[in-house]
Amino acid sequence: MTSTTVAPTRRPAGTSLLARPLVRHTAAMLGIFALGVVAYLLLTNLQGQQGQACLLVVLWTVSVTGLNIVQGLGGYPSLAQASFYGGGAYISTIALNKGMPMVLAAVVAVAAVTAAGLVVGLVFARTRGQYFAIGTLFFGAVITLVLNNAIDLTGGPNGRPVDLGFAPSTTLRLLAASMSIGFVLFYVISRMRLGARLLSIREDEDLAEHLGVPTARTKLLALTLSATFGAWAGVLLAQYNGVIAPSQFTFGQSFLMFVAIGLGGYGRLLAPLVGSFIVIGLPQLINVGPGTSQIAVGIIFIVVTLLLPGGIIGGLSLVFERFRPSRPQPPGASGSPDQAHRPVVIS
Amino acid sequence: MGQVIVNGIFLGSLFAVVAVGLTLIYGVMEVPNFAHSGIIALSAYVTFSAGQHGAPFVLAAAAGIVTGGVLSVLTELLAYRWVRDNPAAAPAIALGLLLILQNTALRIYGGEGKALDVPYSQAILRVGGVTLSGVKVALIVLAAVALIFLSLLLSRTALGRAVRAVAQDREAAAMMGIPMQRQFTLAFLIAGLLGGVAAVAYAPTFQVSPYMADEILLSAFVVVILGGLGSVLGAVAGGLLLGLVESLGSAYISASYQSAFGFVALVIILVLRPAGLLSSAGRRVA
Amino acid sequence: MTALLEARGLVKKFGGVRAVDDVSLTLEPATILGLIGPNGSGKTTLLSLLSGTVEPTGGTVLIDGAVPKGKATHRFVRAGVARTFQTTRLFPTWTLLEALRLAVGERRPQERSATEPSEIADLLGLGDVLHARCGTFTGAQQRLSMIAAALATSPRVLLLDEPAVGMDQAEADTLGRAVRRVREQLATGVVVVDHNMHFLMPVADTVMVMASGSVLASGTPAEIRADKSVIASYLGSDKA
Numbered sequence: 001m002t003s004t005t006v007a008p009t010r011r012p013a014g015t016s017l018l019a020r021p022l023v024r025h026t027a028a029m030l031g032i033f034a035l036g037v038v039a040y041l042l043l044t045n046l047q048g049q050q051g052q053a054c055l056l057v058v059l060w061t062v063s064v065t066g067l068n069i070v071q072g073l074g075g076y077p078s079l080a081q082a083s084f085y086g087g088g089a090y091i092s093t094i095a096l097n098k099g100m101p102m103v104l105a106a107v108v109a110v111a112a113v114t115a116a117g118l119v120v121g122l123v124f125a126r127t128r129g130q131y132f133a134i135g136t137l138f139f140g141a142v143i144t145l146v147l148n149n150a151i152d153l154t155g156g157p158n159g160r161p162v163d164l165g166f167a168p169s170t171t172l173r174l175l176a177a178s179m180s181i182g183f184v185l186f187y188v189i190s191r192m193r194l195g196a197r198l199l200s201i202r203e204d205e206d207l208a209e210h211l212g213v214p215t216a217r218t219k220l221l222a223l224t225l226s227a228t229f230g231a232w233a234g235v236l237l238a239q240y241n242g243v244i245a246p247s248q249f250t251f252g253q254s255f256l257m258f259v260a261i262g263l264g265g266y267g268r269l270l271a272p273l274v275g276s277f278i279v280i281g282l283p284q285l286i287n288v289g290p291g292t293s294q295i296a297v298g299i300i301f302i303v304v305t306l307l308l309p310g311g312i313i314g315g316l317s318l319v320f321e322r323f324r325p326s327r328p329q330p331p332g333a334s335g336s337p338d339q340a341h342r343p344v345v346i347s
Numbered sequence: 348m349g350q351v352i353v354n355g356i357f358l359g360s361l362f363a364v365v366a367v368g369l370t371l372i373y374g375v376m377e378v379p380n381f382a383h384s385g386i387i388a389l390s391a392y393v394t395f396s397a398g399q400h401g402a403p404f405v406l407a408a409a410a411g412i413v414t415g416g417v418l419s420v421l422t423e424l425l426a427y428r429w430v431r432d433n434p435a436a437a438p439a440i441a442l443g444l445l446l447i448l449q450n451t452a453l454r455i456y457g458g459e460g461k462a463l464d465v466p467y468s469q470a471i472l473r474v475g476g477v478t479l480s481g482v483k484v485a486l487i488v489l490a491a492v493a494l495i496f497l498s499l500l501l502s503r504t505a506l507g508r509a510v511r512a513v514a515q516d517r518e519a520a521a522m523m524g525i526p527m528q529r530q531f532t533l534a535f536l537i538a539g540l541l542g543g544v545a546a547v548a549y550a551p552t553f554q555v556s557p558y559m560a561d562e563i564l565l566s567a568f569v570v571v572i573l574g575g576l577g578s579v580l581g582a583v584a585g586g587l588l589l590g591l592v593e594s595l596g597s598a599y600i601s602a603s604y605q606s607a608f609g610f611v612a613l614v615i616i617l618v619l620r621p622a623g624l625l626s627s628a629g630r631r632v633a
Numbered sequence: 634m635t636a637l638l639e640a641r642g643l644v645k646k647f648g649g650v651r652a653v654d655d656v657s658l659t660l661e662p663a664t665i666l667g668l669i670g671p672n673g674s675g676k677t678t679l680l681s682l683l684s685g686t687v688e689p690t691g692g693t694v695l696i697d698g699a700v701p702k703g704k705a706t707h708r709f710v711r712a713g714v715a716r717t718f719q720t721t722r723l724f725p726t727w728t729l730l731e732a733l734r735l736a737v738g739e740r741r742p743q744e745r746s747a748t749e750p751s752e753i754a755d756l757l758g759l760g761d762v763l764h765a766r767c768g769t770f771t772g773a774q775q776r777l778s779m780i781a782a783a784l785a786t787s788p789r790v791l792l793l794d795e796p797a798v799g800m801d802q803a804e805a806d807t808l809g810r811a812v813r814r815v816r817e818q819l820a821t822g823v824v825v826v827d828h829n830m831h832f833l834m835p836v837a838d839t840v841m842v843m844a845s846g847s848v849l850a851s852g853t854p855a856e857i858r859a860d861k862s863v864i865a866s867y868l869g870s871d872k873a
Contacts, residue, residue, distance in 0.1 A: 077438045127617050130379045133438050134568045135617060137381075138610045141565050149603040196735050203724035210684075210718075211732070212710040212739030212786045251561075255442045262439050291454030298446030305439045306429050 028187060028269075035273075036180030043172045053284035057276045058175050059237050064260050064272035065182040066229020070222035071258065072267035073195055075202030076129075079137035080120060081257045084227040086147060086249025087113040088234025093162045093244060094153055102165030102239075110231045117227025121220035128205070132219075140251040147246035159245025162238045171239045178236065179273075182229060187269055189225070198222055199267065256280065259301050265311025274312055349477045351598045352591065357483045358566075359590025360490035364545045365563055366570035366582040367494065368419075368538030373571060374514030375534045377434040381441040382422055383542055383567075385448025387560035390415040390546035392456055395463050395555050404466050412543030418448070419539020423532055431531070452557040460554030468551060486548035493544045497537065498579050510534055566593065566609045572616060635698030637662050637822045638714070638790045643682050644691035645675075652678040654846035655692070660790060663820040665812065667837030667854070669828070675846040676826045677719075680792050683824065684716040685709030696790070711741060715788035717779040719795045725768030729759060729778055732767060736785035744787040748819065753784045756818065757811045773804040777811065784815065791815065793825045797832040805832040812836055834858070 042054045067081045092109035096102060124135040147154045154160060166174065189195050197218045200208040209215050238244050260279045264271025278300070283293035308315040365383065372380045394411030398404065422444050430436040470481025501507035512520040513530040521527060546560070553559055570589050574581030589609055596608035636659040645653040653675045660666055668676050681687040683694055685706050693700055701712040723732045733750035740747070754763045757777045762770065770778060776796050783791055793812070797805045809832055815821050827833045834840070840857040842849040850860050857863055 075435065123614050123618055129435070130373075130377070130438060131572065131617060133379060134565075134572070135613060138565050138569070138613055141562065142604075142607045142610045145604055145607055149601075193738055196731075196738070200724065200732075200735055203727070204721065206718075207721050207723070207782075208735075209706045210710065210716060211736040211782055212707050213735070214707050214739075255446065258439070258442060259446070289454070291450040294446050294450035295454065298443045298450070301446070302426055302440055302443035305436050305443065306426075309436075 029184065032180050032183045032187070035183070036176045039179055040173065040176035043176060049284055049287075053281045055175070055240060056284065057273070057281040058179050059233050059240075060257065060260065060276035060280050061272045062175075062178045062182050062236070063230045063233035064257050064276055065179075065186050066226035066233075067257050068186060068261055068267065068272055069189060069198070069229075070219070070226045072261050072265075072271060073190055073198035073202065074219060074222050075198075075266065076219060076222070077133040077136075077258060078223060078226060079133055079251060079254045079258060080140045080143075081226060081230050082249045082251065082253035083140045083143035084113050084117060084230030085234040085237070085253070085257075086143065086244075086246070087116060087227075088231030089162075089238040089244045089249070090147065090154060090234075091231075092165075092235040093160065093238045096163050096165050105165060106232075106235045109235050110228060113231030113234075114224055114228045117224045118220070120227075121223040125220040125223060126216045137251055137254070140254050144246055144250050147249065154246070157246060159243055159247075161243050162241065164239070164242075166239050168240070171236060175236055175240070178232060182272075183269060190267065190269070194218065194221065202267070256297070259297065261311075263301055263304055263312055265308075265313040265315075268311060268313040271311060271313055278312075349475065351594050353477050353479055354483075354598075355591035355594030356587065357479075357487055357590070358594055359587035360487045361545060361549055361563060361586075362566050362570050362590055363583045363586030364490045364493060364541050364548075365560070365567035366574065366586050367497065367579055368541040369564075369567055370571045370574065370578065370582045371510070371514060371534045372538050375510065375531055376427060376431065376437070378427055378437040379441060379568070380422075380538070381438070381564065382444035382448055383419075383538065384560040384564040385445050385452070385557075386415055386418045386422070386539055387542045387546040387549075387563075388452050388555070388557050389418060389448060390543040391463065391550040391555045391559060392452055392461075394547050394550070395456075395461055398464065408547045411547045412540055415541075415543025415546060416536050416539040419535045419542065420532055423535040427535075428528075428531070449557045456555075456557075458557070460556040460559075463550040463555050465551045480552070482548075482551045486552070489544055489548045493541060494579070494583060497541070500537075501579060506533065510537075562606045566606055569609045569613045569616075572613065635695070636660060637697065638683065638824075639695040639698070640679075640683060640692065641695070642692040643679065643689050643694070645678055645682055645687060646690045651846050653682060653689075656843075656846075656848055657692075658841065658848075658851075660822040660824060662789065662822050663816050664838045665816055665823045665825060665836055667833045667840040668824060668826045668843065669830075669833065669840060670843035670849070674843040676843055677794055678846075679843070680716060680794050680824065680826055683790075684714055684792050686716075707739070710739070710786050710788070713787075713789040714792065715783035715786045715790070716792035717776075717783050717794055717796060719798060721779065722770070722775045723767035723778050723782055726766060728764050728766055729754060729781065730763045732778075732782050733785040736782055737787075740787045747787045748784070750785060753781050756784070756814050757781050758807060773800055773807070776800070777808065780811070780815075784819070784821075789821060791821050791823045793823065793827075795827050796825065797827050797829045800829075800832075802831065805829055808832065809836045 039054075039058050043051070043058065046054050063081060063085045066084070067078060070076050070078050088109045091112050092105045095105035095108050100108065120136065120139055124132050127135060148157050197208070197213045200211065200213055201215055201218060205215055237248075256279045260275025261271055262275070263278055264273070264275035279297055283290070283297070286293065304311060310318070365387070369380055369383060372378050390411040393414040394407045397407035397410045402410070426440050426444055427437070430440055465482065465485075467481035467485055470484075472479045472481065472484050501511055509520070509525045510530050510533055512523065512525055513527065514534075520530075545563070549563070550559065566589060567586075570582055570585040573589060574583075574585030589612060592612055593605050593608045597605040600608075638660040640656060640658050643653055643656045644651065656675075656679055658666070668679070670676050678687065682689050685694070685701065685708065696709075696712045696714060701709050701714075723729070730750055733753060737750060751760065751763060754760050757780060759774065759777055759781055762774060767775070767778060780791070780793065780796065797808055800808060812823060812825065813836060816823055825833060825837065834854045837854055839851065840854050841851045842857060842860075842863050850857060850863050852860070
């Protein structure tokens, strides 16, 4: 036993083609690319309610993919994501209105919100678990206050119109591409050292610290990245929607983004897509009034939290494993089904 | 200045009543009970409905308070109980419950705010240069009565001592043979009743709406962090302190940003003491 | 010459109680220091002070003659101090190899290739379960795997908090051999807290006895066995 360090961690080689890392990574990339193409086709062909639903799902998927880093991989409930989303929307709109070219306005918005995420992280990344939730929640509430009250800039509670920066066709292309690129970034991050560190924090933060993981710095980085994703989604939302208002970015929306991750499955690549579809897409498609659909989302979320710790995707993959022809088990790994965990590969 | 301080005491009493409920629940179960805000809203709606149907105010108020207790216990029975040993899942459950409760209110009563009339709406108290509406006086009195009653319950009865023991150290309390389940239910009952009191007392100064308690809930969480977990006295002191801070900020800086001053307080606390004011770091190793 | 690990006049107060009261000690490479004492005598608190998990009220901890910079525990880890806990177990859904690789990845660059995960697992007799999920381990395997994870950080000082608790004699013997192999092959300095004298006495080079936060006696296992005050206060009353 001297040269096991490069061997794949679990499955003995040869059981399946997908067990080879290169094949697996290539398959994942192709799948992500295909999803982007499908999203683009849906975005350009669907009309009315369906078109609106599809658009919101893609936008939310981009934003929630950011949240999936800090909350999904790291297990830290950030309730500020809608504020980052709103920050991107408002700052890009204001910058555009002041005469900046669109690309510059987008860069300024994303940079400013990323910096804000860094500041929020510096304050709250040293706190543990639920203080973090309360702190980020409060941050979100303050941003809502600002959006409602800084009327000169934001237009107040009724919102403000957005100048056209990107041509509508460009926005749609950017949306589909952003979703795919977001997935690729998440895929890479979750397999880098940052991903392993975050997963270890999610499992047991004290233990992670004792294994040398710089937990505060890791959480800070994760929260900052989540802000970047949220801001960019906000820029696209403003461009597509043509009007933005504080009610799109309240902490109620942050709750729903949190819920989307939990529904899909913490840290799962496609959790943002599955979760956003349930949380924001379905209520648009099945019109039963706002209250009823939210009640349903609440009930589904509690049931999933109680019964499926790996979320819907985790639950599906359990079912899939069960019906697959039996595969050889590595020694000692007979019990404990895979719940919310993918193998960690530290290069 | 006197006016500002009196307003601060009004706000502080309100925060304290809500925060005591949160701190009890957090203390016994490590749950950040975001759903509390939905319970407060539904309690206020029940009082409002009862009044609309001709019930005398005292009866309507009692119905609202009882609603708070019943709903709070229901959240424990139906949801929180099942994540008792998994505090990491608690925020998710709390948010799911909040969605259900607030949207139930939205579904039944609609989104516009409703005014809750009380017999003492018109009363105004003048002492020196300070004026205070009857509604605010009533809230301060109700809050004081509820909190004194609660602290007597916690300090003088066996049941109360058991709740405090669980809030301070769950494992030790379990080893002493205290039945856990009953303490959890009791903590939720007390918190819900206090939420009902807050709802009935606070609604007349504001409006009854599904989201009426959201900002108060946030301030109350700051109070919980300020005053320490499971400490009634800490919650009362922290509530009054935060009430004064928000009232001063609102009077001298900007009224629109009243609850933002609570956020500033939270940031200062957590920068100085990331683990909260009164908890010592490294609990598991001590 | 500076010691590997040195504590000078450590004091830790919780409220009014002095959990650790003016304790000094030194640890050289490739030595094993046993720490015994009745419950509540301050052993675990002392271990927490040495590992940086708890800030001392007074006194200093020096590693290679220097105070580790910053407070956070991971800086102590980087400075070469690792510890295990009584209750913690490794991440249940991870394989042992994954957990060891995480710790290896956090080493200082110059130590990154010091010991391979597989060497560490073999050292502790866990070579066969390297690819198994930590959640499937037996109690004894859990304790050994915690020590393996601590070793994966490439420490020069290893602090073990009651590693033999709940083990039968055969398991404790296996553990004892593993700890001695670690000392011999990696030249690690080890501090062990444990109640199990049958495990601790044969393993330790030096034994320190604590009572009420202070050092009651210190010496070789043979000297400690013969010390009357120790027998009176501890060994006589608590033969675990």
